[in-house]
Amino acid sequence: MNKNEKINKSQNRIIAFSIFTITMMLTIIPFPEFIVHYMPDWGLMALIFLSINLPKEFNLSTAFFVGLITDVIKGAILGQHTLSSLIIIFTTTKYHLQLRSFTKIQLLANILLLSILYHFILFWVNGVAGVSSSLESYWGPIIGNFIAWPIISEILSKYFIYNTPRKEV
Amino acid sequence: MVAKKDDHSRPRIPALTSKFLFFVILSAFMLINDQRNDYLSLLRNSIAIAIYPLQSLVEAPSRITTWIEKRVVSREMLIEENRNLQDQEKINLIILQRFASLEQENMRLRRILDAVDRLNHEVEIARIISTNSNPYRHTITINKGIQDGVFEGQVLLDADGVLGQILHSNFLTSEGILISDADHAIPVQINRNGLRTIAVGNGSFSKLNIPYIPNNADIEIGDLFVTSGFGGKFPSGYPVAEVDSIISDPAEQFLTVSATPIAQLNQVRELMLLRTAKNE
Structure with missing residues (x-):
């Protein structure tokens, strides 16, 4: 039992590492201009998924590092994406049991609210720092997240090994 | 054993709030310092180095296609391009002759004006x-x-x-x-x-x-x-x-x-x- 757990943990870690690598690559890839506003926050989506389903292994420290890397990739002020992902991941980790028991639609509505909060914090930091941003770049990713979440969570739930029995809805 | 199992189905995350406070303070510190001074450039540098392989990996497909394009250009096109370039070079040389004399003149004038020579960038x-x-x-x-x-x-x-x-x-x-x-x-x-x-x-x-x-x-x-x-x-x-x-x-x-x-x-x-x- 114990041995199995260890194997699971290290396997999960490898899977998580490769998933974060892929999300960071998706963040770097330049997309065509008409779709670029609507790109979901890949890193945030992966973080939310992990913090709900494997909150013991992946919580705030993962969020901190992923946020920091996103800051460097996007050329933002250091700490901007870090702060907003920390706040989102804190709530999802804290209430992961409730979030797990939600139906898919309820969870999706929560993801929508959380990504509005995420972008509000980014927007607020931009405003304080005097960086200009457009309305589209504020709403676009929220719509992108809303569309991408069901797909991302469906794909990710296939790859991880869960120690805790997950509630099927 | 039972208690342990229970522990598994309700994983408690130790020290979540204090961890949260610590990280939030850390990122607030970064937010304040990144724009004002240079302390964080080392951090930014090291992360940039760490993601450099990813960046070059993402860029690789376009580099490979340009590499292939370069190698499969037809001979006629190369000859044509070569001729055009040679013509262009002649024209450039003629322009350059005038430029050289102008540059000389300009430098002379600048010297007279005691200005710094900034043409040779x-x-x-x-x-x-x-x-x-x-x-x-x-x-x-x-x-x-x-x-x-x-x-x-x-x-x-x-x-x-x-x-x-x-x-x-x-x-x-x-x-x-x-x-x-x-x-x-x-x-x-x-x-x-x-x-x-x-x-x-x-x-x-x-x-x-x-x-x-x-x-x-x-x-x-x-x-x-x-x-x-x-x-x-x-x-x-x-x-x-x-x-x-x-x-x-x-x-x-x-x-x-x-x-x-x-x-x-x-x-x-x-x-x-x-x-x-x-x-x-």
């Missing part, structure tokens, strides 16, 4: 490895960094004119800001009559705003803006933009002037870094 070629996906931030990442002597504020050019300047220089890569970024302004003057002003980016690759031109100023459509050299960042005389519209409203104090950048802001892959002395 060397350039270094760099490649764009990624661009910012946020349309309001016109920043690019290039494949040269501190290691190659890139410094903050270094001027970026393409074959036609000024592209922008370096925003941050990391160890292996650097981030540049284009003149079309909404937060960028460049001191310019009209080549024809020396009228000084600034050209401000507005988030569009094909337009720069020229504010504060008085209603009675001598400005025409087609006038060329070159860098004026004031402000100390950009050396003087490099072409920046061409006036494409002037709207005069007598009720306003200033003309509404917009200009088209000369450099191909959203089409270049290679650019040149101007090798000026850092303290010039």
